[in-house]
Amino acid sequence: MQKKLSIKLLPLEAEDPVKLKGILAQACAVKPSQVTGYTLLKKSIDARSRKQVWAQLTINVFIDEPFQQEEPARLQLKDVHNANRRVIVVGAGPAGLFAALRLIELGIKPILLERGKDVRARRRDLAAINKEGIVNPESNYCFGEGGAGTYSDGKLYTRSTKRGDVMKVLNTLVQFGAEEKILYEAHPHIGTNKLPHIITAVREKIVECGGEVLFQNKVTDFILKDAEAKGVVVNKSDKIFGEAIILATGHSARDIFHLLHQKKIEIHFKPFALGVRVEHPQALIDAAQYHCPVRDVHLPPASYSLVEQVNGKGVFSFCMCPGGIIAPAATAEGEIVVNGWSPSKRNNPYANSGIVVSVDEKNIQAFQKQGPLAGLYFQQVVEQKAFEAGGGKLVAPAQRMVDFVNNKASSSLPDCSYLPGIHSAPLKEVLPPFVHQALQIAFKEWGKRMRGYFTNDAVVVATESRTSSPVRIPRDESLQHPQIKNLYPCAEGAGYAGGIVSAAMDGERVADAVAVTVGR
Template sequence: MGAGPAGLFAALQLLETGIRPIILERGKDVRARRRDLAAINKKGIVNPESNYCFGEGGAGTYSDGKLYTRSNKRGSIDRILNLFVNFGAEEKILYEAHPHIGTNKLPKIIVAMREQILQCGGKILFEQKVIDFIIDDHIIKGVKTQKGDIIEADAVILATGHSARDIFYLLQKKNVLIEPKPFALGVRAEHPQSLIDTAQYKCDSRGPYLPPASYSLVQQVHNIGVLSFCMCPGGIIAPAATGHNEIVVNGWSPSKRNNPYANSGIVVQVQLKDVLRNEKLKNPDPLSLLRFQQEIERAAFVAGGGQLKAPAQRMVDFCTNKFSSSLPDCSYLTGITSADLRTVLPPFIYKALQKAFVEFGKKMKGYYTNDAVLVATESRTSSPVRIPRDADTLQHPQLKNLYPCGEGAGYAGGIVSAAMDGEKIARMIAATLTYA
């Protein structure tokens, strides 16, 4: 289930072992998906099944295509990068420290993967949202789609991505074990790229030969981690909501990274104990962090005034509790509105951010400035739910033949790690079916 990196690379690996997979994708193929993204960007209209998170290639297809990961325990990073090159990526991703394909180039690579899967006997069914699991005596036998189709299977890979909330609710409804998982939440900070260049290169202009500068920042505030996430030099802030009446922001860069802005998520680590203490939740359950995430996204929608306009505040104003009477130009595609972000973010989030931005300014000259704008809310950093699996069989401990996989299940954090996890699951399935 799912045609993101975990699902696609699992399918390719299964085909190598002689198993013909069926991929069920709730969204559309990359070409049809573009029209729904245009409706988001130009009209503020979200299709809950086809958006920046859902559709062929997953969330990474139209949000940057970053390939950097430190996760080398799941599999071979080099193998994943070489496969991307085989499907059309530039060879420079094999030696760059922070490889990056670019949103403008990744869709063609995803299409090439699809064509390979189809040519080798696999199937990919688009607009096939799974609404139920077929379970018999603690064994998953298949799934039911919204169109009423029953798809039987010897094994089900659950690779839905971090935003498939309906799947988490379905698992809870069917009393399938799931767990709350720490994640991170905050804002997306955008500076003029020239400011970041000056701060990092220590010169007035980087000239024609140096690439747009990036940064990586981290700060502990009262034992809570605050860090930069998904930094996009020469990038754009995109509306990444998957439902109505919510604001979610993300960042991406084209392959040349030639836009005049630099943006990065600046996020605070969120654990269940923090939410219980600050939100005074009396009856926590596995979806408590998901609902916390959802409530903040809805508060951001209200503060933005509708039509996917995002609430925003200048950086120094935010840290000194001042309303921004005006806002700088911003790349966010559907527009920003001045708001007091304290009305959107819980106190333990905004207080940690306020202190961290001041400290970041000490580490990086010019970073702490009112020329920077903070846009809320950066909330889909990872899944707030983990679907557990047995360490030896990689199957769910309650449901035989169900294989939680990738970022949505809590076992990956980006394109490469999700792809490696997909391959890992596929190899286990091939070995299990061979010796069954």
């Protein structure tokens, strides 16, 4: 017999297999010896009560029958070495990788092009960013094998459940090395330390099946004939042809947006968000969220999600990283872009989060002459101001939070996880006025709502500007560009996804659409 239970337990009880088995037996009104095993279906933390934090579990219990551990579903990949159809996939981020895997499932050979380097070679360029403040524009935290996702927190939570099969994406990640707990945790994440190995395993499987993965191959032009995509030019000279092009270049491939605009291929401005990254001591966030001086060792480092409406503008936390670090995510010299990530154990002493303000067309009137690229130019100007205020070498301008709100210079700054370093500077001179003012109001309001949040022990670091693409590349019902047949805009860079899982699902969805057009 099997019985499905939803139970609320103390964190210690949820983590102790012996205690848990006894509790399950009691809930099922049987002896512990009759419980032959159990499968955890869902796990979340309920910290709403100020008196006690609970672990909420959904469990399938096996009683008086052999326990059968259900194996995660695995992809059934075909051999496409000699496939008749070839599809070019531009960008080896989550969307591009999952599009390539799906094409192989469908018997189509993917030619995966990545402007950056493989994971191993990419590490040297990341070291140069962190230690010397030197940015390789083709190999950095955004560009390279796995895209921005490789060196992110690896968050796998998405609200885009209607856009694809979330569990298929999670099962695929497990197949390539992720821990099975991502299948049942309410807010799963992989961790920056583990993602590179998973991405490498995906690429090796693509190649093993007959797909091609070509690094340091930057698309510099499209080969078009009679409004139909025939192939691409890479590195300004080499031509690669295919039956279709999946454009999965990510939200920071500004050269692709410029290329499309120069070739008069329709693109649009897309609302996005811009702001700062805020870092608190993790212990402070733990105390505020778990309502206790010291976090229970059986609880994960606490996170938060905050939203505020200020003068008609949305202000919200973005990519919150418990136990994480702030990372330099610039893709060109002379700009500061900050992001955040966490290792799998989330065991660093700081908690950081992007705190951003929505940006729409009314806010970028000064850039109207740039047409659909107005948001991109607006974004770039703020990043360049941040670089100048930091003083060079990717040192980021920063203020203590209360000082930021009170327009007061910070005479000193707290320790910060941002490796290139931070420099005290008035962020009022870096951020657009509407962003700065909205953040000031939101910080004070959140301080009323979350004890300890509004404090000078928190540091505000500029600028968090790559939350999403400032450009949308349109597509019709067949997911092709309405002007160019066989050109398939995909995922974050085209404005149709946000995060690893939603990008992966969009990659699969576009691959399915390509298969309908080019056949199998």
